[in-house]
Amino acid sequence: MKHMARKPLPPGPRDERGVLQAQILQQARQQFAANGWAGTTIRAIARAADVDPALVYHYFGSKDALLDAATNPPQRWLDSVVAAWATPRAELGEHLVRNVLAAWTDDEIGPVLRATLLTAAHDERVREKVRLVVERSLIGESTLGTDEADRLRRSGLIASQLIGFAMLRYVWRIEPVASMTEDEAVAAIGPTIQRYIDADLATAAHSGIG
Amino acid sequence: MKHMARKPLPPGPRDERGVLQAQILQQARQQFAANGWAGTTIRAIARAADVDPALVYHYFGSKDALLDAATNPPQRWLDSVVAAWATPRAELGEHLVRNVLAAWTDDEIGPVLRATLLTAAHDERVREKVRLVVERSLIGESTLGTDEADRLRRSGLIASQLIGFAMLRYVWRIEPVASMTEDEAVAAIGPTIQRYIDADLATAAHSGIG
Numbered sequence: 452m453k454h455m456a457r458k459p460l461p462p463g464p465r466d467e468r469g470v471l472q473a474q475i476l477q478q479a480r481q482q483f484a485a486n487g488w489a490g491t492t493i494r495a496i497a498r499a500a501d502v503d504p505a506l507v508y509h510y511f512g513s514k515d516a517l518l519d520a521a522t523n524p525p526q527r528w529l530d531s532v533v534a535a536w537a538t539p540r541a542e543l544g545e546h547l548v549r550n551v552l553a554a555w556t557d558d559e560i561g562p563v564l565r566a567t568l569l570t571a572a573h574d575e576r577v578r579e580k581v582r583l584v585v586e587r588s589l590i591g592e593s594t595l596g597t598d599e600a601d602r603l604r605r606s607g608l609i610a611s612q613l614i615g616f617a618m619l620r621y622v623w624r625i626e627p628v629a630s631m632t633e634d635e636a637v638a639a640i641g642p643t644i645q646r647y648i649d650a651d652l653a654t655a656a657h658s659g660i661g
Numbered sequence: 662m663k664h665m666a667r668k669p670l671p672p673g674p675r676d677e678r679g680v681l682q683a684q685i686l687q688q689a690r691q692q693f694a695a696n697g698w699a700g701t702t703i704r705a706i707a708r709a710a711d712v713d714p715a716l717v718y719h720y721f722g723s724k725d726a727l728l729d730a731a732t733n734p735p736q737r738w739l740d741s742v743v744a745a746w747a748t749p750r751a752e753l754g755e756h757l758v759r760n761v762l763a764a765w766t767d768d769e770i771g772p773v774l775r776a777t778l779l780t781a782a783h784d785e786r787v788r789e790k791v792r793l794v795v796e797r798s799l800i801g802e803s804t805l806g807t808d809e810a811d812r813l814r815r816s817g818l819i820a821s822q823l824i825g826f827a828m829l830r831y832v833w834r835i836e837p838v839a840s841m842t843e844d845e846a847v848a849a850i851g852p853t854i855q856r857y858i859d860a861d862l863a864t865a866a867h868s869g870i871g
Contacts, residue, residue: 484782485782486783487696487697487783488700489697571832578835581835582835604837607829607837610829611828612821612826615826618828619820619821623782624788625817627814631814643856652848
């Protein structure tokens with residue numbers, strides 16, 4: 452958490468170029484998330500970042516490349532997912548839910564996730580990132596399931612619940628999901644995630660129900 | 662199911678006005694879903710529907726009003742949700758999953774759901790429709806939970822799983838979720854929905870896990 456951004460700019464830039472790039476990326480994420488791929492222009496991003504459009508082209512080359520850079524998962528987030536997967540198997544459901552809640556409310560990670568989900572439908576390369584997040588990052592270093600097909604199925608199901616919950620809670624802000632406490636969220640969807648981790652999904656259609 | 666659309670145009674129009682309106686709405690859903698709210702123009706919709714832009718304004722008044730009309734949940738879908746909720750409580754999870762799969766693959770209903778989800782982040786009124794779908798339509802005539810707060814919490818959780826699954830499967834087409842059979846989907850997420858219907862969610866964080 453030492454890199455948590457508290458100021459308008461993401462952390463880490465060592466010189467003006469870094470500062471300006473970070474500033475442009477931050478505004479790009481907001482614009483892509485708010486207006487979608489087709490509704491966003493380099494000009495509008497430059498204006499919001501208070502730089503010349505030529506500088507945006509100079510740093511990123513094209514709108515495509517800028518979206519690509521704006522939706523790159525922060526390494527700090529990928530590391531946190533790997534760390535979450537290192538917890539004991541029986542607590543994984545809870546830890547993955549807590550990890551998602553922390554990521555979405557993080558000043559640096561949240562805007563990347565939002566921009567990624569809100570542009571994924573319109574851009575094949577962003578969709579590919581969602582796929583990679585689902586297939587690889589979300590699973591971290593852990594092994595899951597009995598074989599590769601089972602692992603992908605389980606990670607897809609985990610992603611479907613975590614992403615759907617995040618959409619309602621953070622993007623659409625639909626109550627009461629939006630204002631559940633973290634513990635309420637864990638109690639509600641933690642067992643769902645845990646079941647996707649270790650239950651027999653093929654034959655569980657009518658089992659485990661009270 | 663008697664109103665299932667098999668031709669390019671939705672069913673029901675009795676005259677040219679109805680045909681043209683349906684044609685415009687169909688193209689509007691595609692454009693809003695593909696390009697988002699900000700990236701869509703009346704002009705582009707008119708071109709795709711092969712009509713004059715003035716006719717679009719004449720029928721719908723504004724881009725706002727057109728989006729509103731394009732994302733109105735079809736009555737046939739609302740009816741099918743109510744019907745699904747009329748099934749025995751113990752089979753509700755399975756029936757709600759089957760209802761969602763049928764809706765997304767329906768020629769008339771699927772495009773409305775897609776346009777709604779993909780524009781909800783950008784337009785407060787569409788978000789309000791998602792909220793209504795979650796709070797009201799999804800629950801149909803059924804009673805759920807112990808009181809109004811509990812009912813809304815359960816319907817929000819049900820929606821979070823069904824919407825997240827539909828995003829991966831139909832919007833982002835992420836494998837293997839995208840090509841699961843209907844029975845596999847029911848076996849995988851049916852028990853999740855069933856748990857949100859009838860389990861004790863506040864204290865279930867570490868129970869019911871194999």
